[in-house]
């Protein structure tokens with residue numbers, strides 16, 4: 024008799040212990056005290072030592088404990104894919120362990136977290152899931168990533184709502200929290216149902232005052248029957264700023280875990296308030312709750328209100344990657360999230376200050392105010408475009424990036440595996456580029 028997910032759960036058709044069950048992964052990180060030393064932290068990454076890696080926010084290199092966790096699950100999957108997936112998914116419920124680990128790290132309720140493969144999938148699930156209709160609009164900004172705008176465009180093309188982009192400041196030399204909040208407030212119209220913003224702009228390194236934007240929207244909502252929701256692309260804040268993102272006051276929040284969190288490539292999550300999930304419609308069938316499967320078996324639609332688990336895309340996944348997420352969170356906790364925030368800010372602030380001193384730098388887009396920046400520094404050189412700047416740095420074995428926006432800037436991003444010496448070497452390299 025084939026072993027269905029339900030019969031496996033209900034009848035326990037295999038004798039317990041006949042084959043090894045999926046073990047919770049015990050992180051084999053260096054002892055926590057070792058990770059207080061930044062050079063030991065750096066040694067956890069198999070990065071090519073011939074380069075200064077200033078673009079690791081783009082896609083992570085897996086640190087040692089994450090590689091070990093992936094390898095442990097990969098071996099189990101290769102030895103016995105059927106039993107490993109049946110047990111991991113439907114008996115041990117490892118996805119629940121993953122959402123619990125994310126919840127513990129961020130202060131969010133695990134029940135309000137859906138697992139995704141990246142920020143892009145999460146934004147699409149949110150915008151396609153919200154019950155918008157013709158005549159309503161989504162207000163977003165000129166500063167968000169391509170995938171954010173595309174998620175909105177694709178969703179509104181289906182549901183008939185409209186969308187608008189606005190700038191958050193008039194000039195790069197005059198960016199302020201007050202100005203950003205005012206720019207959004209004056210553009211909210213009676214038919215605006217969603218404001219979609221990005222916590223840290225990968226275009227410029229600007230960090231938005233999300234809490235203040237949320238407070239302003241709460242104020243606007245006082246006089247409205249139809250609440251305006253705040254949707255945040257949080258990918259460049261998670262793993263850099265204070266992890267308790269629910270304190271920012273957003274209604275829905277999407278982030279990849281494969282950038283600053285160093286979780287396996289192809290992992291991410293969406294969080295939303297339970298009352299927001301309850302209004303949403305899933306896009307992709309989920310394997311994360313029997314509620315949906317049971318309703319399907321019984322031949323009717325689900326009878327309860329939607330919740331986060333309904334939104335975790337089902338179908339088989341790179342399970343060894345999804346299940347190894349807690350190892351990355353353990354790694355962050357062993358280093359200490361406050362130390363991580365402090366380190367990333369210190370290195371990028373130092374770079375920001377150094378870049379401003381260079382006579383051949385034309386403009387620095389990232390504000391110097393530590394309340395308005397995070398883990399990157401974006402700028403233009405005199406006489407070189409962004410790609411030429413990045414190419415010249417690469418000749419000197421420094422890996423920078425250009426920002427993938429209509430007008431690209433040169434971008435440097437220092438993470439916890441980088442050093443003050445790399446900041447100084449980068450400043451020297453830029454200075455030498457006539």
Ligand SMILES: Cc1ncc(COP(=O)(O)O)c(C=O)c1O
Nearest residue numbers: 141142143168170225256258279
């Ligand atoms: C602001 C922002 N949002 C979303 C993304 C897409 O991230 P992901 O690969 O997790 O979908 C990026 C890419 O780096 C980004 O910079």
